[in-house]
Amino acid sequence: xxxxxxxxxxxxxxxxxxxxxxxxxxxxxxxxxxxxxxxxxxxxxxxxxxxxxxxxxxxxxxxxxxxxxxxxxxxxxxxxxxxxxxxxxxxxxxxxxxxxxxxxxxxxxxxxxx
Amino acid sequence: xxxxxxxxxxxxxxxxxxxxxxxxxxxxxxxxxxxxxxxxxxxxxxxxxxxxxxxxxxxxxxxxxxxxxxxxxxxxxxxxxxxxxxxxxxxxxxxxxxxxxxxxxxxxxxxx
Numbered sequence: 001x002x003x004x005x006x007x008x009x010x011x012x013x014x015x016x017x018x019x020x021x022x023x024x025x026x027x028x029x030x031x032x033x034x035x036x037x038x039x040x041x042x043x044x045x046x047x048x049x050x051x052x053x054x055x056x057x058x059x060x061x062x063x064x065x066x067x068x069x070x071x072x073x074x075x076x077x078x079x080x081x082x083x084x085x086x087x088x089x090x091x092x093x094x095x096x097x098x099x100x101x102x103x104x105x106x107x108x109x110x111x112x113x114x
Numbered sequence: 115x116x117x118x119x120x121x122x123x124x125x126x127x128x129x130x131x132x133x134x135x136x137x138x139x140x141x142x143x144x145x146x147x148x149x150x151x152x153x154x155x156x157x158x159x160x161x162x163x164x165x166x167x168x169x170x171x172x173x174x175x176x177x178x179x180x181x182x183x184x185x186x187x188x189x190x191x192x193x194x195x196x197x198x199x200x201x202x203x204x205x206x207x208x209x210x211x212x213x214x215x216x217x218x219x220x221x222x223x224x225x226x
Contacts, residue, residue: 095125108157
């Protein structure tokens with residue numbers, strides 16, 4: 001079991017470009033979560049998805065950010081027109097229906113906006 | 115609003131020197147309290163889930179306990195490989211009831 005796979009590990013974008021972050025959940029996990037960790041801050045919830053559905057996006061910024069988890073393929077977190085304040089580590093986690101065993105996190109994508 | 119406060123922010127121990135990390139929380143209806151370990155440049159690694167006051171769980175040198183207001187992570191006879199940031203998170207019936215609210219973590223350094 002390869003665990004939660006995130007790519008790329010590091011991503012550099014110029015201001016105004018788009019960033020696409022990918023997440024493949026653990027085998028057998030149907031729930032995906034995205035968290036953001038800003039420098040010197042804790043992990044903050046962004047969005048919770050199941051296949052083809054956004055269940056809870058209460059932590060997503062209102063503009064420029066979107067997420068999807070299609071029927072086939074990985075979950076994608078898309079940030080349009082990136083700004084310096086978007087520089088952070090973005091972590092994806094997955095879980096089965098039962099969360100008694102916690103959420104398994106990936107190693108994250110570190111986005112740097114220059 | 116759910117709040118999670120971890121203390122101390124940083125802790126330095128000598129190898130073999132036992133100690134405890136604290137996680138205080140304010141939530142309306144706790145569904146679960148989670149402890150994670152995070153190494154530099156990596157994602158959080160799941161350690162424990164606690165659900166009700168009085169519950170305890172152990173794994174190697176770590177023991178987690180839960181009361182109605184706080185949780186403790188006890189580290190017995192730590193080794194240098196226990197050095198990491200330890201994160202506490204709560205799951206409460208807000209929103210989808212699936213999101214976790216994390217504390218800022220305790221950075222533990224165990225010196226040989």
